[in-house]
Amino acid sequence: MLKQSLKLMIPGPIQPDPAVLEAMGSPVPPHYGPAFTDFYNETLSLLRQVIQTSGDIFLMPGSGSAGIDACLGSALLTGEKLLVGINGFFGQRLVAIAESSGLVTVPVTAEWGQPLRSADFAAALDAHPDARAVAVVHLETSTTIANPIAEIGALCRQRGVLFFVDAVSSLGGLPFQMDDWGIDLMASATQKCLGAPPGLAPVAVGPRAWESIDRVPSSNHGWYTNLRVWRHYAEDWADWHPFPITMATNNVMALNASLKQLLAEGIATRLERYRGLALRLRQGLRQIGLRPYTPDEMLAPVLTAAYGPAGVPTGKIVSYLEREAGIKISGGLGALKDQIIRIGHMSPTTTDADIDETLAALRTFCEQNQGAP
Structure with a gap:
């Protein structure tokens, strides 16, 4: 089901x-x-x-x-x-x-x-x-x-x-x-x-x-x-x-x-909104001890990747968020399998609250797997 x-x-x-x-x-x-x-x-x-x-x-x-x-x-x-x-x-x-x-x-x-x-x-x-x-x-x-x-x-x-x-x-x-x-x-x-x-x-x-x-x-x-x-x-x-x-x-x-x-929102306005979501997510990731995969000057406004806690396959993070928080994020592909998580914020419906909810679930995972930062 x-x-x-x-x-x-x-x-x-x-x-x-x-x-x-x-x-x-x-x-x-x-x-x-x-x-x-x-x-x-x-x-x-x-x-x-x-x-x-x-x-x-x-x-x-x-x-x-x-x-x-x-x-x-x-x-x-x-x-x-x-x-x-x-x-x-x-x-x-x-x-x-x-x-x-x-x-x-x-x-x-x-x-x-x-x-x-x-x-x-x-x-x-x-x-x-x-x-x-x-x-x-x-x-x-x-x-x-x-x-x-x-x-x-x-x-x-x-x-x-x-x-x-x-x-x-x-x-x-x-x-x-x-x-x-x-x-x-x-x-x-x-x-x-x-x-x-x-x-x-x-x-x-x-x-x-x-x-x-x-x-x-x-x-x-x-x-x-x-x-x-x-x-x-x-x-x-x-x-x-x-x-x-x-x-x-x-x-x-x-x-x-x-x-x-x-088009009613305006392409430039929407792109700037996406960028704000990306920056909010990156700041929150750093606060819970997860390092973004790219520096801020190379950010993609609609998608963010980050390394997981040391020694933890990131597939465990993906499974935990889906099972415990009802949030679906992605893991790494190819050479980055089990090394990074990928969080999409490319939906027009994504809000600051969605970013914060995802960060809260990630914080709980990190506290359970490496101690609070």
Whole structure:
């Protein structure tokens, strides 16, 4: 039996606002016809303001990984070379997704806990002049590191290579300007900073990306995630069915509600609110003897990681908070398994009180496992 009352303090899915859940629970509308098509287009218009792009946007039912698969598989041919930034678990995931389409990946690495550097991508492009694209995770949730995508995007534009950004965990929670930062392709997900339930992967495609996509044979890497298929329906069936599949209508309704909340609050205002939550959490962690994984100048406003008490596998902390306090946090991934905890504060509904409640539960755990600090 699932616990229905868990407080979600994880890096997604988040707990949406009640109005968003109410929209999700509305009667199911038909996914075609003028009424829903107008509503769908309104939702894309709202999303365009968050992504900051004049390019094309699609809502692909599925996880963020479906959107990533669509971007990489549509824009590149089997055997083409892709530089992939790796400084955490989800950079490694980009490699796995790219290689599933037969792409040749070249890693551009940084130590876990450190951001990627544009200078390293410049050196990699010098060493691999045949590389066609660069792929980077914006917010690497395994380490809470935000990578400098504006700098990397400027480099990609200068060198004439495509730039793909995994914005699954960042869109709506970190500054993001697709067009101004030279991003050609972007994939995100609704269940994190966008404030909606899981189920949709927003994908944005710029004009340089379409040039690359249009030279790829239509049978290159599948049908469902082929962005040319999505464009065909968006254009040829625009007046009644602008997508190639049965759209997840209630997910679109929830996303529409969450985007209206975000834009009504103001993106800058919400980002500053998230930053305040992060600073409150970091101060509290230090007070109970838990050291944040990154210094404050490298904080991610929507996600915080910290080391556990010495000698205590952090999986014990995760289990304790869920069992004893009804609070769900996350542990470390990959190389950081059982070394850190990760606390998400990317929901629009997260408050100071949620931060304080989480800190109180962590304090109790620490008192029981290492003595009060």
